[in-house]
Amino acid sequence: MALTVSNILLAAKQHEIAELKRLSSKAQLVGVLGHLIHALQSERGASSIYLASSGRRFAETRLQLIQESEGIERALRDAFDEQMSKASFGDARQFYLMAWALFGLDSLPALRQQIADHALSSAQAVAAFSRLIAGLVSLVFEVTDTVLDPVVSRSLVALFNFIQGKEHAGQERAVGALSFASGLNDGRHQQRIIHLIEAQERCFHVFDEFASEPARQQLAQSGAIESTARHERLRNILLETAPGAALDANLSRDWFDSCTDRLSLMWSVQQFLVDELLERCAALILSAEAELQDAEGMLKSLVEHPPASTCVVDRFFDPETKIDVALQILPGQGMGTGLGDSIVEVLLAQSDRLASVENELEQAKRALNERKVIERAKGLLMARKGISEEAAYKMLRQTAMEQNKRMVDLAEAMLSFQDWFGGLGPDTPPRK
Numbered sequence: 001m002a003l004t005v006s007n008i009l010l011a012a013k014q015h016e017i018a019e020l021k022r023l024s025s026k027a028q029l030v031g032v033l034g035h036l037i038h039a040l041q042s043e044r045g046a047s048s049i050y051l052a053s054s055g056r057r058f059a060e061t062r063l064q065l066i067q068e069s070e071g072i073e074r075a076l077r078d079a080f081d082e083q084m085s086k087a088s089f090g091d092a093r094q095f096y097l098m099a100w101a102l103f104g105l106d107s108l109p110a111l112r113q114q115i116a117d118h119a120l121s122s123a124q125a126v127a128a129f130s131r132l133i134a135g136l137v138s139l140v141f142e143v144t145d146t147v148l149d150p151v152v153s154r155s156l157v158a159l160f161n162f163i164q165g166k167e168h169a170g171q172e173r174a175v176g177a178l179s180f181a182s183g184l185n186d187g188r189h190q191q192r193i194i195h196l197i198e199a200q201e202r203c204f205h206v207f208d209e210f211a212s213e214p215a216r217q218q219l220a221q222s223g224a225i226e227s228t229a230r231h232e233r234l235r236n237i238l239l240e241t242a243p244g245a246a247l248d249a250n251l252s253r254d255w256f257d258s259c260t261d262r263l264s265l266m267w268s269v270q271q272f273l274v275d276e277l278l279e280r281c282a283a284l285i286l287s288a289e290a291e292l293q294d295a296e297g298m299l300k301s302l303v304e305h306p307p308a309s310t311c312v313v314d315r316f317f318d319p320e321t322k323i324d325v326a327l328q329i330l331p332g333q334g335m336g337t338g339l340g341d342s343i344v345e346v347l348l349a350q351s352d353r354l355a356s357v358e359n360e361l362e363q364a365k366r367a368l369n370e371r372k373v374i375e376r377a378k379g380l381l382m383a384r385k386g387i388s389e390e391a392a393y394k395m396l397r398q399t400a401m402e403q404n405k406r407m408v409d410l411a412e413a414m415l416s417f418q419d420w421f422g423g424l425g426p427d428t429p430p431r432k
Contacts, residue, residue, distance in 0.1 A: 017285060020285045024278065033076065033136050038263075038267050041167065041263065042263075045256055049256060050122075051115060053182075057181060077102075093142055097138055101132075104136075143156065144159070161207045162203070165225070166266045166267075166270065168196045173256065175192050176193060180251045195389070197235075212276065234254060234258055376415055378411075381395060
């Protein structure tokens with residue numbers, strides 16, 4: 001192919017279409033990931049009650065949920081296979097996380113057998129499921145972080161935060177179910193639930209910032225993130241009962257059902273978000289393909305019907321035309337029907353489009369990067385001080401408030417300090 005501006009423009013449009021198809025494939029992957037996360041959340045909750053009640057409760061429910069999870073797991077493996085068959089659809093980080101997720105899925109049968117044999121505590125089972133789900137959520141995050149279309153990127157940021165908020169709600173169900181089924185209010189579990197409630201609020205706040213208006217309306221109409229009177233009453237029992245005091249084990253079914261009703265509403269919103277995302281991708285592909293066809297037709301017509309005259313050159317050499325007038329290219333004149341002007345128009349339109357969406361894309365990327373920085377700072381505090389994730393977050397938040405700083409600014413300062421002094425242990429003084 002000859003190296004011409006028109007050919008490069010055509011190639012750019014073709015690459016844009018390929019990128020959009022890759023984006024659509026990623027959106028479908030996110031949809032399947034979200035479905036499996038939802039199924040595993042339910043299985044985790046049932047397993048916690050099954051173990052905490054010494055197998056007296058939820059035995060049949062757990063087996064039914066396992067069957068559902070296995071069916072969706074097969075769909076995710078097919079989605080992974082599609083990503084592998086088109087290596088350009090992913091990147092190294094995505095494939096690494098896919099491998100990690102597959103490792104976790106391969107380990108699921110053994111985990112389920114340990115639960116059936118009562119070889120794990122309910123807390124251990126919840127933690128094991130949560131680690132696998134966290135890996136799947138990380139894969140959703142990776143896909144979100146590599147999208148360049150600003151509208152789709154904003155939709156993915158909203159979807160990711162909604163999935164993360166829903167996972168916190170799922171963990172609340174599992175931890176609360178564990179507490180009720182055991183008949184004892186563990187102070188650590190109580191603090192975990194407080195942290196999970198706060199984490200849900202943070203995620204849904206970010207969702208509200210980045211979601212489309214139809215998505216926000218869908219969430220408002222569903223009432224998914226609001227607690228029902230029954231759920232709020234049971235939640236208050238968990239939060240207000242003194243640590244170490246007894247809980248009514250018979251309430252474990254009510255708790256599980258009330259949380260499940262809330263999570264089911266969230267699931268309907270999540271499906272709406274995925275459908276909205278896929279529709280957006282399909283519309284972008286159709287639009288780009290139509291533009292490509294129009295561009296090819298335009299270039300073909302211009303080649304077959306060259307301009308009647310090279311009017312700019314004619315005017316320039318016309319002795320009757322003043323030089324300053326000859327050099328002017330007015331709208332509708334000069335190369336208005338020629339290839340050069342068409343290319344300029346395309347380039348200008350593309351530049352305007354890129355300029356208009358740059359801020360939106362930057363805003364979406366900034367939200368993801370800030371989340372990464374805060375998570376790294378939390379990890380640093382947990383490692384240096386030997387504290388829990390909840391305590392690390394509270395320390396960050398409290399310090400930021402005392403210093404009148406944003407949490408991300410404080411986190412960046414902490415990480416810079418760590419980089420300056422190197423990897424220090426909990427009690428290691430700075431190097432001189």
